[in-house]
Amino acid sequence: MTQAQPPRPSRLCASINLDLPGKQVGDIMLRWSDNSVPLGYHPVPIVSLRGSDGPTLLLLGGTHGDEFEGPAAILRLIERLDLADLTGQIILIPALNAPALAVSSRVSPLDGQNLNRAFPGDPDGGPTAMLAHYVETVLFPRVDAVIDLHSGGKASVFAPCALASRCVEATLTAANLDLACAFGAPLIWMLGAHNDNRSVNAAAARSGVPMIAAELGGGGNITPGIVDMTETGLLRCMSHLGLLNKTVPPLAPPQLVEVTSAFDSLYAPANGLFDRQVSAGREVKAGEVAGHLRFPDDPARTALDLSFPNSGFVLAHGNRGMVRRGDLLALVAQNVPEGL
Numbered sequence: 632m633t634q635a636q637p638p639r640p641s642r643l644c645a646s647i648n649l650d651l652p653g654k655q656v657g658d659i660m661l662r663w664s665d666n667s668v669p670l671g672y673h674p675v676p677i678v679s680l681r682g683s684d685g686p687t688l689l690l691l692g693g694t695h696g697d698e699f700e701g702p703a704a705i706l707r708l709i710e711r712l713d714l715a716d717l718t719g720q721i722i723l724i725p726a727l728n729a730p731a732l733a734v735s736s737r738v739s740p741l742d743g744q745n746l747n748r749a750f751p752g753d754p755d756g757g758p759t760a761m762l763a764h765y766v767e768t769v770l771f772p773r774v775d776a777v778i779d780l781h782s783g784g785k786a787s788v789f790a791p792c793a794l795a796s797r798c799v800e801a802t803l804t805a806a807n808l809d810l811a812c813a814f815g816a817p818l819i820w821m822l823g824a825h826n827d828n829r830s831v832n833a834a835a836a837r838s839g840v841p842m843i844a845a846e847l848g849g850g851g852n853i854t855p856g857i858v859d860m861t862e863t864g865l866l867r868c869m870s871h872l873g874l875l876n877k878t879v880p881p882l883a884p885p886q887l888v889e890v891t892s893a894f895d896s897l898y899a900p901a902n903g904l905f906d907r908q909v910s911a912g913r914e915v916k917a918g919e920v921a922g923h924l925r926f927p928d929d930p931a932r933t934a935l936d937l938s939f940p941n942s943g944f945v946l947a948h949g950n951r952g953m954v955r956r957g958d959l960l961a962l963v964a965q966n967v968p969e970g971l
């Protein structure tokens with residue numbers, strides 16, 4: 632019989648003590664010796680707001696560094712939240728992948744890795760694996776809920792939605808869905824068998840912690856109004872979790888969708904210029920034209936009319952003009968029947 636290995640400790644540490652009350656501002660110190668920082672650390676800013684006793688919420692933004700809506704909303708809360716209104720603790724990390732946000736990159740410039748495909752991570756791996764390991768082994772065990780804010784980044788634009796995972800434990804699925812409803816986005820994207828088990832969502836499910844993500848637009852910038860919606864949604868989640876000593880008005884019930892087949896979505900069949908006709912946030916029918924693929928290097932060539940392979944709801948559209956064969960042009964989801 633092989634002996635169980637003791638858990639390997641994180642090589643990262645925070646410059647603040649999360650057990651202390653009040654407002655603290657510091658860094659997760661990511662020590663990765665490279666040409667730019669040979670002996671110091673790459674800072675990942677972290678803020679703790681701890682009021683009277685209560686639950687703990689972890690807010691993450693910038694897991695991908697070209698998604699700006701989440702960091703903006705979390706920075707607003709750091710500026711505007713009043714400790715006197717808090718029952719419990721909020722740990723706010725505006726840019727979990729801070730080195731990536733600094734250069735507006737989806738993946739880390741330190742090792743080219745995607746943080747949302749790096750869980751459960753590795754304390755002895757590269758900087759992205761070390762960061763994922765810290766989140767899953769140091770932060771998740773001390774929190775009661777997690778919210779991870781994403782958007783379509785430079786590559787795509789999403790209909791604003793909250794994402795909730797279906798988990799093995801029905802109670803955790805229900806808690807995820809309740810939190811997603813509390814966020815108040817018009818749409819909820821249910822994650823099931825197609826979700827990647829190396830994501831923040833999957834890590835939270837492994838840890839048994841209720842969690843939602845959100846997709847908040849994208850296109851490599853911030854659409855006016857979306858950070859307002861996110862800020863209000865986060866306050867509504869805090870109220871739902873019992874963290875906020877004031878009420879936030881509820882919203883209308885959301886629409887629930889799920890990606891049930893990768894083959895409902897539309898991909899570029901060739902390299903070319905995509906003359907897009909449909910935006911995220913719309914119901915479409917099978918056979919409906921999504922756009923035309925044109926060929927700037929061969930103007931005499933007839934354009935390809937690209938149509939949706941199946942009916943559904945366009946959850947996201949690609950944000951690129953010139954596309955390559957295999958690029959996602961439209962992510963198509965299906966409505967979830969009532970009662971899941």
Ligand SMILES: [Zn+2]
Binds near residue numbers: 694695781
């Ligand atoms: Zn993302």
